[in-house]
Amino acid sequence: MSHVVKKRKLDKSRQDRLYFDSYSDVTIHEEMIADHVRTNTYRTAIQRNSESIRGKVVLDVGAGTGVLSIFCAQAGAKKVYAVEACSIAEQAVKIVKHNNMDDRVEVIRGTVETVDLPQKVEVIVSEWMGYALLHESMLNSVLYARDRWLKPGGVILPSKAELYIAPISDPVVEDRLHFWYTVKDQYGVDMSCMSDFAQRCIMNSDITVNSVTVEDVLSHPARFAELDLYSVTVEELRAVKGHFRCESFGSAAVNAFCVYFTVTFPCPDKPLVLSTSPFKPETHWKQAVLYLDAPLEVVQDTPVTGEVSMYPSEDSARHICIHVDYSIGEQKTQSKTFSIPDWSSEAQS
Amino acid sequence: MSHVVKKRKLDKSRQDRLYFDSYSDVTIHEEMIADHVRTNTYRTAIQRNSESIRGKVVLDVGAGTGVLSIFCAQAGAKKVYAVEACSIAEQAVKIVKHNNMDDRVEVIRGTVETVDLPQKVEVIVSEWMGYALLHESMLNSVLYARDRWLKPGGVILPSKAELYIAPISDPVVEDRLHFWYTVKDQYGVDMSCMSDFAQRCIMNSDITVNSVTVEDVLSHPARFAELDLYSVTVEELRAVKGHFRCESFGSAAVNAFCVYFTVTFPCPDKPLVLSTSPFKPETHWKQAVLYLDAPLEVVQDTPVTGEVSMYPSEDSARHICIHVDYSIGEQKTQSKTFSIPDWSSEAQS
Secondary structure: OOOOOOOOOOHHHHHHHHHOOOOOOHHHHHHHHHHHHHHHHHHHHHHHHHHEEEEEEEEEOOOOOOHHHHHHHHOOOOEEEEEOOOOOHHHHHHHHHHOOOOEEEEEEEOOOOOOOOOOEEEEEEEEEEOOEEEEOOHHHHHHHHHHHHHEEEEEEEEEEEEEEEEEOOOOHHHHHHHHHHHHHHHHHHOOOHHHHHHHHHHOOEEEEEEEOOHHEEEOEEEEEEEOOOOOOOHHOOOOOEEEEEEEEOOOEEEEEEEEEEEEEHHHHHHHOOEEEOOOOOOOOOEEEEEEEEEEEOOOOOOOOEEEEEEEEEOOOOOOEEEEEEEEOOOOOOOOEEEEOOOOOOOOOO | OOOOOOOOOOOOOHHHHHHOOOOOOOHHHHHHHHHHHHHHHHHHHOOOOOOHHHHOOEEEOOEEEEEHHHHHOOHHHHHHHEEEEOOOHHHHHHHHHHHOOOEEEEEOOOOOOOOOOOOOEEEEOOOEOOOEOOOOHHHHHHHHHHHHEEEEEEEOOOOEEEEEEEEEEEEHHHHHHHHHHHHHHHHHOOOHHHHHHHHHHHOOOOEEEEEEOOHHHHOOOOEEEEOOOOOOHHHHHHHHEEEEEEEOOEEOOOOOOOOEEEEEEEEOOOEEEEEEEOOOOOOOOEEEEEEEEEOOOOOOOOOOEEEEEEEOOOOOOOOOEEEEEEOOOOOOEEEEEEEOOOOOOOOOO
């Protein structure tokens, strides 16, 4: 039951090694492929863009098991370079062969920053989104690939990302804080004085990855940032920020913000959106939950306003930090900075 | 989604620091107190032993929030020393005071190996059990306390621990291995060639902490070790081992062993058993699951025999290793060594 939390700086090469190692296990690939919203949206988007893909050269950045590369080949790509730094590339080679795609899909093991492609490409496809969109900073690699390998006028799939925020009331937090008041009835020992300590532990500054239920969202979400993948720069990713304004649907105790993203694929008819909104079917990204220091009561139409800023952690450039300045109702502006814990807990089966 | 696994040696003091830090969060204490089987069995055992406790001096080893110490005071203890190394001791002080027990319960912050008690004790109570009983090696501290602080003829609660093993068929593993055969129907890409890789990743040598369902247990469990807390030595804990023999209830694919424990409290009428068996109500310890390298078919009465050995990891003395030599039916003896991963995943509710 060791909840062993380590906070320390890692050198860049060690960070990269650990990052790429983490994709050597089957679990994460199973989770991604089994995420129907994710995999089906990519598949549909690639099919609908077959006019841009047919007869063209495609680069898949961070190809994993190679499934998106095969979708591109199925959509008529002349050649797909499936670039993958982690050892899962060995499985991608097998899968490509097993599907008789080895004449069109070439798996290249390495980081996109270091591999040498035989030619420039007309299309870049990538599933680069991490928790809260920017955790893991894989978008930097896509932008590198764009600037280095994409021909002028080439296509990027997806081409746009948007970030949203909404105040929420997480009932699990309420239950957990209340728990300490129930111990006396159960065991004859009054432990209610634990509630302050419990609140400090639970409403901490970790970015928690959780499924937020629709009923717990307290307002229409507000979009606070948009990234155009054709024009955004690595420099701009060092601080992605924006203002938001929400108005509470009704009376409730706000105890957190939830942050989520959408990405959009251009399509000939109308754009296709892959959404990780709590109002849409669940994905493996769930939502990023940021707990306030304490619950705060709101009534109908109470304004919740502020500014969100997302930037890479100083300790580990692949880890995201989220800073929120916010004001709820008449309350003066509060600030809190959140980060992804060194290791994120995951439910086992 | 960083599954960052680090394997490296830690020096002893750093191991201890990380170990004690892990109990500074409220989650683990909430989980332990909310575990009714655990907390109620201790409470009942302490109440039923009130004749041994009334007017006596008690030592609680690793007292946590101090709940067992308060149970002992409620059972009439003259004095309880609640020894706790981690900062949760500060909460224990508050809880003891809040329950007006500060004249009888004295919280002492420190490890039992270093604290100096004003007097010897007549009773030792401790909830020292980790995953697979011995993970975290806290029993060593109880034995130290016994040898240093327990008066001759004193009582230890609980006084006995027993370890069991049974072959199981984990259906989640079957489903996960099968998953890769379903991808073609879902997305038009044949990924069945991933199944070997998936099997290597899933049926690995980690000790997995999981709830085993009764229906998945393939034989009567076999007891392979018993520890008498009055007589067992730290030396003997360096290798806890024993033979087992089970016979399959029916036809199934064995894909794992499950290991669990019971501890027993002496009581005036009949002993009270705290069981973590899959046949009993679930506890927060669940069961330790050890996956074979590959599933193996058995039929009714197929013998499953072998020897289990549990010992501290070389990398970290608080981490347990489990080595199993086993033979299923006519198969020649196989061996596999399991260990708790550097950080155990936990569901975040």
